[in-house]
Amino acid sequence: MNHTRQTLILTAALSFLAVLSLPVNADTAEEKGLAIAVEADRRDTGFTDSTADMVMELRNRQGDLSTRTIHIKTLEVTGDGDKSMSIFDTPSDVKGTAFLTYSHALDADEQWMYLPALKRVKRINSKNKSGPFMGSEFAYEDLASQEIEKYTYRYLRDETIKTSDFPDGVDCFVVERFPQYAHSGYTRQIAWVNKDRYVAEKIEFYDRKNDLLKTLTNKDQQQYLGQYWRPNEMFMENHQTGKSTTLRWKNYKFKSGLSDKDFSRNSLKRAR
Amino acid sequence: MNNIRTGLAITCLLSNTLIPGIVYGGEFSGYIGAQTRNFFEDALSPEQHDNSLSIVTEPEFFHEWDNADQNIEIKLFYRADQYDKQRTHADIRELSWTRVYEDWEIRAGISKVFWGVAETQHLVDIINQTDQVENVDGEDKLGQPMIKLSTERDWGAIDLFILPGFRERTFPGNEGRPRPQVIIDTGRDAIYDSSAEEKHIDFAARYSHYIGEWEFGLSLFSGTGRDPTDFRPVATNASGTAIVVPVYSLINQLGLDGQAFFGDWTWKLETAYIEVRTGAKKGTSSLKTEGGFEYTLVGIADSQMDLGFVVEYHYSDNQITDTIFDNDLSTALRFVLNDAQSTEILAGITTDVDTQTIGSFIEASRRLGDSWTLEAQLRTFHGTKKGRPLYGFRSDNFAQIDLNFHF
Numbered sequence: 001m002n003h004t005r006q007t008l009i010l011t012a013a014l015s016f017l018a019v020l021s022l023p024v025n026a027d028t029a030e031e032k033g034l035a036i037a038v039e040a041d042r043r044d045t046g047f048t049d050s051t052a053d054m055v056m057e058l059r060n061r062q063g064d065l066s067t068r069t070i071h072i073k074t075l076e077v078t079g080d081g082d083k084s085m086s087i088f089d090t091p092s093d094v095k096g097t098a099f100l101t102y103s104h105a106l107d108a109d110e111q112w113m114y115l116p117a118l119k120r121v122k123r124i125n126s127k128n129k130s131g132p133f134m135g136s137e138f139a140y141e142d143l144a145s146q147e148i149e150k151y152t153y154r155y156l157r158d159e160t161i162k163t164s165d166f167p168d169g170v171d172c173f174v175v176e177r178f179p180q181y182a183h184s185g186y187t188r189q190i191a192w193v194n195k196d197r198y199v200a201e202k203i204e205f206y207d208r209k210n211d212l213l214k215t216l217t218n219k220d221q222q223q224y225l226g227q228y229w230r231p232n233e234m235f236m237e238n239h240q241t242g243k244s245t246t247l248r249w250k251n252y253k254f255k256s257g258l259s260d261k262d263f264s265r266n267s268l269k270r271a272r
Numbered sequence: 273m274n275n276i277r278t279g280l281a282i283t284c285l286l287s288n289t290l291i292p293g294i295v296y297g298g299e300f301s302g303y304i305g306a307q308t309r310n311f312f313e314d315a316l317s318p319e320q321h322d323n324s325l326s327i328v329t330e331p332e333f334f335h336e337w338d339n340a341d342q343n344i345e346i347k348l349f350y351r352a353d354q355y356d357k358q359r360t361h362a363d364i365r366e367l368s369w370t371r372v373y374e375d376w377e378i379r380a381g382i383s384k385v386f387w388g389v390a391e392t393q394h395l396v397d398i399i400n401q402t403d404q405v406e407n408v409d410g411e412d413k414l415g416q417p418m419i420k421l422s423t424e425r426d427w428g429a430i431d432l433f434i435l436p437g438f439r440e441r442t443f444p445g446n447e448g449r450p451r452p453q454v455i456i457d458t459g460r461d462a463i464y465d466s467s468a469e470e471k472h473i474d475f476a477a478r479y480s481h482y483i484g485e486w487e488f489g490l491s492l493f494s495g496t497g498r499d500p501t502d503f504r505p506v507a508t509n510a511s512g513t514a515i516v517v518p519v520y521s522l523i524n525q526l527g528l529d530g531q532a533f534f535g536d537w538t539w540k541l542e543t544a545y546i547e548v549r550t551g552a553k554k555g556t557s558s559l560k561t562e563g564g565f566e567y568t569l570v571g572i573a574d575s576q577m578d579l580g581f582v583v584e585y586h587y588s589d590n591q592i593t594d595t596i597f598d599n600d601l602s603t604a605l606r607f608v609l610n611d612a613q614s615t616e617i618l619a620g621i622t623t624d625v626d627t628q629t630i631g632s633f634i635e636a637s638r639r640l641g642d643s644w645t646l647e648a649q650l651r652t653f654h655g656t657k658k659g660r661p662l663y664g665f666r667s668d669n670f671a672q673i674d675l676n677f678h679f
Contacts, residue, residue: 058612060612064612066612066613066642067642090642091639091642091643091678092301092303092642092643092678092679093303093639093643093645093676093678094614095301095678096301107484108485108533110482118386118411119384119385119386120386121386123482123487123531123533125533125536125537125538125566125568130570130571131570131571131576131578131610132576132610134614135576135610135611135612135613135614183535185570185571241576257339259374261372261373261374261375261377261424262340264424264429265424265429266377266422266424266429267372270336270340270343270345270370270372272299272334272336272343
């Protein structure tokens with residue numbers, strides 16, 4: 001296990017060196033896919049911490065809308081997955097309900113849920129990561145920090161796609177990625193990675209039967225601190241149920257001096 | 273108008289000099305609701321009623337400042353019951369101030385703490401007294417005065433408690449239902465084995481840690497035991513039912529709780545070792561344990577619904593007092609629909625292995641719109657023959673509906 005991980009890190013490091021001589025020119029489709037992921041990760045490194053507010057809009061097949069508001073804090077952890085905290089503001093009956101996640105590249109994430117009515121911090125069996133996050137079309141694993149080692153990769157092709165941000169088309173790498181986590185809800189994902197920005201414009205998720213399950217579209221992407229791209233809107237459509245979820249992000253802040261004490265299990269109890 | 277201005281000015285001055293920022297940006301929230309209880313059979317006592325109504329509110333105020341390193345939390349509780357005078361009660365659930373340092377955190381005031389991992393009963397959870405009039409499941413707790421010092425490090429988390437002042441357990445009164453076939457009168461003085469009575473200062477400590485998929489906690493408590501060690505008859509009511517008062521003793525309790533995750537399985541264990549230090553049962557010790565698992569099927573039948581199975585076995589040597597969880601098996605099914613209304617259904621039975629007495633429940637809850645929640649419960653008791661546990665509840669099968677508005 002450790003050996004595999006070291007090998008992966010070594011591979012990642014080597015590919016990192018490779019991508020320094022851009023454009024990406026790796027030999028095999030797997031190497032090129034990994035190199036794109038490594039470059040995307042490199043460009044998103046160093047944000048230290050971030051906070052943001054989010055409105056989650058759930059729509060069922062009939063178009064009925066229900067919303068939740070959540071604020072999210074993230075702490076970048078070098079050499080491991082990030083720590084993150086999601087705190088519910090509405091609906092009012094779940095106000096103060098919070099999730100703390102210590103994500104890891106290959107090991108299972110540790111996740112705790114705080115139930116304010118009982119003042120109970122409850123560890124969540126991380127096997128359940130494929131389950132929906134608070135009734136939305138996003139699974140826990142979709143919202144977890146995206147570490148390089150969580151997937152293996154295969155570059156498929158270059159493609160120019162039209163999006164709401166780029167009505168005239170944007171050049172993308174199309175990369176297939178395969179979750180390495182044994183209990184993932186997906187067999188594979190296909191990501192359209194903006195060649196210029198190294199962020200995903202669109203991701204398709206294939207379920208355990210390898211049928212197309214969902215498509216995520218990242219919209220209105222904005223750059224912060226001259227480096228970090230974040231979408232103002234994430235639209236997830238479930239093709240099998242007709243339901244959809246939109247996440248609207250605002251008030252992104254970076255480097256506000258968060259530390260481990262803001263991501264402790266005790267901090268869950270005072271998170272508001 | 274002038275008065276308001278002066279008032280505002282004084283408030284601002286006070287808050288600026290004494291407690292910067294407290295009055296600004298605080299958050300109010302909470303709920304207000306109504307509850308009905310309907311019993312299917314005639315009551316055993318003429319004082320009791322077949323249908324009852326109650327109203328409840330739990331307003332809350334929270335404010336943080338100093339980069340969220342300090343906060344105050346206030347949560348009040350009030351329930352008015354149509355008949356039961358002991359169920360009509362108010363409580364300060366929270367009135368606490370918290371200060372966070374880089375490695376340590378201190379909380380002072382009235383607060384609540386939860387320990388443990390199990391679902392059916394909470395053997396190691398001892399900081400807060402049970403608010404027993406709220407529901408038979410004992411999940412509701414009274415606010416406890418405390419000074420709590422916490423740290424969380426690579427080697428685990430430590431919580432240290434000083435607990436000045438004891439809270440008596442609430443019990444249903446003369447007209448309360450369901451209740452045991454004695455009336456526990458909380459209006460009269462309880463009996464304490466310790467001369468400090470309810471003013472005894474208790475101490476507690478807990479160490480907890482997790483290593484990968486294993487999580488465990490070790491806890492110590494020294495002070496007035498939250499469970500009464502006895503009940504002493506003091507009178508009888510108009511229909512001849514005995515009126516008793518609880519006896520509280522000083523105890524030491526050692527608690528151990530742990531859980532482990534293997535794939536879809538979560539294994540759980542809680543054990544408490546209790547030793548009575550005062551009174552008629554001085555020197556008596558008791559061992560209670562519960563262990564079991566929770567197994568979750570995620571997304572059953574290609575839906576978003578999760579189905580969880582909870583199995584817990586309970587043991588008590590009943591050395592200090594008789595508990596219904598002495599040799600019992602609890603099984604439950606938990607349906608989580610993962611829909612926009614957060615619909616959940618939990619249904620379970622607890623069977624006494626020795627007597628086949630059964631207590632069962634169904635709890636279903638969902639959100640209505642954005643601000644309302646509806647919860648329905650059905651609780652029934654079976655095999656409640658004379659001499660068996662729960663004999664006193666033989667006519668007390670009931671349905672309960674809670675409708676709450678959250679703000």
